[in-house]
Amino acid sequence: MITADKVDVCNPGWAAPAGEARKKVALPALKTGQPLRIAFLNNLKPNTSELLAIVEKELMSRYPVEIKMFERGTSTTPPLPEVLEQIQKYADLVIAATGD
Amino acid sequence: MDLLTAGRPVVTVVTEAFYSLAHAESRAWGWDLPLARIEHPLGGLRADQLSSRASAVVSFVERYAGRVVDDAEDKEDTYTSEPIISAPVDPLLFYEFIQAQGWGDGFPLIHPTQERVRNMLASAHIAADAPLGQIPPANLRVTAQDVASNAVMAGCPDDAIVVVIGALTAALNERFNLLSIQATTHPCGVAVIVSGPVARDLGMNAGASLYGHGNRVNASIGRAVRLALQNLGRAWPGSVDKSTQGHPAKYSYCFAENVEESPWPAHHVERGFAPSDSTVTVLAGEGPHNVHDPASRSAESFAQYLAGSMTHCGHNNLYHQGDLFVVLGPEHANMVADDGWSRRRLRDELFERARVPAKALGSEPLQHFTERWPRVERIDLERGYLTVVDSPEEINIAVAGGPGKHSSWIPTFGLNTRSATVKLAGKGS
Numbered sequence: 318m319i320t321a322d323k324v325d326v327c328n329p330g331w332a333a334p335a336g337e338a339r340k341k342v343a344l345p346a347l348k349t350g351q352p353l354r355i356a357f358l359n360n361l362k363p364n365t366s367e368l369l370a371i372v373e374k375e376l377m378s379r380y381p382v383e384i385k386m387f388e389r390g391t392s393t394t395p396p397l398p399e400v401l402e403q404i405q406k407y408a409d410l411v412i413a414a415t416g417d
Numbered sequence: 418m419d420l421l422t423a424g425r426p427v428v429t430v431v432t433e434a435f436y437s438l439a440h441a442e443s444r445a446w447g448w449d450l451p452l453a454r455i456e457h458p459l460g461g462l463r464a465d466q467l468s469s470r471a472s473a474v475v476s477f478v479e480r481y482a483g484r485v486v487d488d489a490e491d492k493e494d495t496y497t498s499e500p501i502i503s504a505p506v507d508p509l510l511f512y513e514f515i516q517a518q519g520w521g522d523g524f525p526l527i528h529p530t531q532e533r534v535r536n537m538l539a540s541a542h543i544a545a546d547a548p549l550g551q552i553p554p555a556n557l558r559v560t561a562q563d564v565a566s567n568a569v570m571a572g573c574p575d576d577a578i579v580v581v582i583g584a585l586t587a588a589l590n591e592r593f594n595l596l597s598i599q600a601t602t603h604p605c606g607v608a609v610i611v612s613g614p615v616a617r618d619l620g621m622n623a624g625a626s627l628y629g630h631g632n633r634v635n636a637s638i639g640r641a642v643r644l645a646l647q648n649l650g651r652a653w654p655g656s657v658d659k660s661t662q663g664h665p666a667k668y669s670y671c672f673a674e675n676v677e678e679s680p681w682p683a684h685h686v687e688r689g690f691a692p693s694d695s696t697v698t699v700l701a702g703e704g705p706h707n708v709h710d711p712a713s714r715s716a717e718s719f720a721q722y723l724a725g726s727m728t729h730c731g732h733n734n735l736y737h738q739g740d741l742f743v744v745l746g747p748e749h750a751n752m753v754a755d756d757g758w759s760r761r762r763l764r765d766e767l768f769e770r771a772r773v774p775a776k777a778l779g780s781e782p783l784q785h786f787t788e789r790w791p792r793v794e795r796i797d798l799e800r801g802y803l804t805v806v807d808s809p810e811e812i813n814i815a816v817a818g819g820p821g822k823h824s825s826w827i828p829t830f831g832l833n834t835r836s837a838t839v840k841l842a843g844k845g846s
Contacts (some may be wrong), residue, residue, distance in 0.1 A: 323503045327529045327566035329520045330648045331500045332557035341449050342426045346483035358427075363460035363785070364467060368430070371471035376478070405423050412474065416431035416439050417459040 345409050352381040356408035358396060360389040365415045372412065389413075421448060430474055432457035437656040438554075438600050445554035445596070451486035453477035504528065515570070520648050522640065522668055529569040537565045540575035549582065550589045552650035553596035554657060559585075559649050564641075567648055571641035577619055577634055581641045583697035583841045584609045584671075588646070590837035598701045598830055599652040602659050603733055605830045606666035607642055608702035610742075610815060612685040613695030615841055616673035623673035625819025628705055639669030666704050672817055678747035679816035680754030687760070687813075688838050698838040700742055700813075701830035703732060710749065711822040716756035719749060720763060724770035727805050727826055730777055735803065736786075737831025740811040743767065744825045746818040760814050768809040772802035 347353060355376065357369045366386075373384045387404055389396045396404075404411060420427050429450055431439040434457040443450035454477075455470040505511045511528055515521040527533070538545055538561055545562040552559055561582060568581045588595050588607055598605060611621055622632035630636070652658045660667070676683045676692075685696040708726045713719035723743070734741050745753070753763055775783055786803070806812060813836065818824070829836070 320506075322506055324506045324528060324530060325501050326504045327531060327534050327562065327569075328498065328500050328502045329515075329529055329566045329570050329644065330518065331498070331566075332555075332559045332563045332649050335447075335551070335556055335558060337447050339444060339447055339449050340421075341485050341487060342421065342451050343485045344426050344428070344451065344478065344481045344483065347479065364462055365459065367464060368455075368459060368467050368471055368474070371467055372474050375471060375475045379475075401419050405420060405425055408420075408425055410478075411420055411425055411427040412430065412453075412478070413427055414430035414474075415455075415459050416429060416435040417457070 347376075347380040347382070349381075352383045354407055354409045355382050355384045356404045356411045357384060357386045358389055358400075358404065358411055358413040359386055360413070360415065362415050362417055365417075369412070369414055421450075426451070428453050428474075428478060430455060432459055434458070435659060438659050441554045441651060441657045442596065442600065445556045449487070451477070451481060501531065519653060520570075520644070522644060522647070524640075524668070526570045527572050529566040533569045534562060534565045537569055537573070537575040537578050538562065541579045543578065543582065549585055552585070552589070552646060553599055555649065555651035557649060559645075563649055564645050567644040568637075568641040571637045571644050572633065573637040573641050574619070574634060577638050577641075579841055580609070580611055580615065580619070580638050580697055581645070583839050584638070584642045584699055585645055587697055587699040587837040587839040588642075590839075592835045593699060593701070593837045594830075594834040595646075595650075598834060599646060599650055600657060600659055601830060602661045603701075603703075603830050604660050604662055604664035604667070605701040605703055605733075606664055606670040607646060608666065608700045608742075608827065609639055609642055609671040610684070610698040610700070611638075611671070611673045611695070612676070612683045612698065612815075613690075613841075614693065615695035621671075621673035623675040623677075623817050625821075627672040627675075627817050627819075628670075628825075635671045635673070636669050639671030642671070643667060643669060664704055666702065670702065674815050675747055675817045678751075680751050681760045681814075681816065684813060684815040685838055690838070690840060695841045696838050697841060698836055700740075700827065700836035701834050702742065702827040703829065705744065705825035705827050706732075708824045708826065709822065710824070713752070716753040716758040716763070719753060720758075720766040721770055723824065723826070724767050727767070727771040728773045728777075730773065730782070732828035733831040734805055734828045735773060737833070738805075738807050738811070739829050739831040739833070740813055740835050741806060741829050742813045742815060742827040742836070744818070744827065745814065745816050746821060746824045747816055748820065748822055749824045750816045761809075764812045764814055765809045767812050768804070768806065771805040773805065775801045775803060778803075 430453045453474045455473045512525045543561045547561040549559040621634045710722045
């Protein structure tokens with residue numbers, strides 16, 4: 318439709334949404350009967366190992382947790398399937414770092 | 418996302434500068450991921466500057482322990498409104514309107530009226546609802562009409578839509594890794610190389626100044642691809658497209674092979690296509706690095722000089738490897754061929770000669786390479802060099818350009834992306 322000052326155009330930012338509701342994530346409690354097992358997934362970006370070392374120290378000083386480090390390989394490729402499998406078997410909670 | 422599907426909660430640590438990107442990617446995967454934000458930057462800090470960032474991570478975990486994380490900002494996609502919208506008729510007001518919506522690239526645009534979009538698709542016999550796929554990170558269900566809206570806006574001739582759709586189809590190939598390309602801090606643009614008869618049929622420039630200005634078809638195809646990636650993938654510069662400095666090639670990056678003046682078959686023939694096929698190849702390219710060599714009179718000399726140009730520090734192939742492109746000017750290509758060298762011989766020679774001296778890297782980058790990247794296997798510290806790519810097969814060679822003793826090579830995003838080629842439907846045998 319065209320009027321004196323307006324015209325209908327195709328919306329260049331429009332495409333049909335995938336239509337799936339986004340899922341939410343619940344974190345486990347930090348204090349339970351068993352020590353919480355936390356996996357650190359480290360993408361090896363500069364200072365990530367150092368940051369996670371401090372996080373580990375702080376968490377372990379306050380809560381009954383066990384922490385294990387897993388390396389992602391590179392920051393822009395998915396973790397290897399075997400790494401994901403190991404984490405899945407081990408962890409109650411995963412902390413992945415870092416988007417920087 | 419396998420861990421989440423398996424019921425393992427994942428907290429992702431991001432710096433403030435990358436929160437919007439992480440949030441967009443999270444949405445693309447269908448999750449509101451827990452994002453623990455820390456002050457930017459992380460890399461480059463001294464050890465004594467890390468504790469407050471680590472405390473922020475711990476605080477986030479403490480805050481949400483035992484409950485659902487619900488702190489994502491900007492939950493709704495405010496850009497998805499209606500497929501048809503009312504816009505100003507006046508060209509200048511339309512330009513301002515589009516820019517205000519975030520759908521522009523900074524240059525004036527054409528009204529994508531329904532009639533223009535319809536005519537474009539009809540000229541190529543493409544159904545409006547033909548599915549293209551899902552462009553990350555938004556992962557909306559994109560159709561040919563959605564692409565054509567952007568192609569009209571970019572100024573594409575109607576019959577060029579087949580190349581635009583072909584380029585986007587190639588970019589959705591898994592090996593291309595479009596999600597990372599859309600979001601990376603690296604300045605790669607999606608370069609589009611058109612091979613085969615379609616380039617001539619469309620009037621594309623394969624000769625002088627082919628990377629540059631002047632040819633509507635080259636310019637508008639590259640621009641349409643960029644607008645579609647931005648608008649349909651939601652790769653907004655600054656928030657999702659995190660390129661640290663960007664690049665002029667992110668406006669438009671498209672050229673054709675100069676098969677007529679090449680001593681060898683077109684590049685796509687190397688990939689198993691027939692010379693009569695028309696194809697589109699996409700690569701996540703840095704800008705072309707010029708190689709001016711008016712002095713060489715032999716393939717031997719030229720290969721050495723060209724290899725030397727590929728051995729500077731800073732390009733992503735050195736860091737992450739992956740494949741790269743060498744684009745020979747026709748005069749250089751014919752000089753090489755006149756010495757009896759095949760394209761493969763040149764490729765092999767470039768691989769052998771393009772070695773970066775380890776000492777050129779400086780101590781800390783070299784330590785970083787050595788300790789942290791898979792590329793370390795290609796560092797030969799005893800002989801003191803690094804190769805630029807993994808193997809000769811990672812060096813692609815095309816011929817394009819006009820008269821003159823200039824060639825170029827195009828570094829790419831690297832390790833986790835490879836160029837991808839598709840045959841254009843209905844074009845060629």
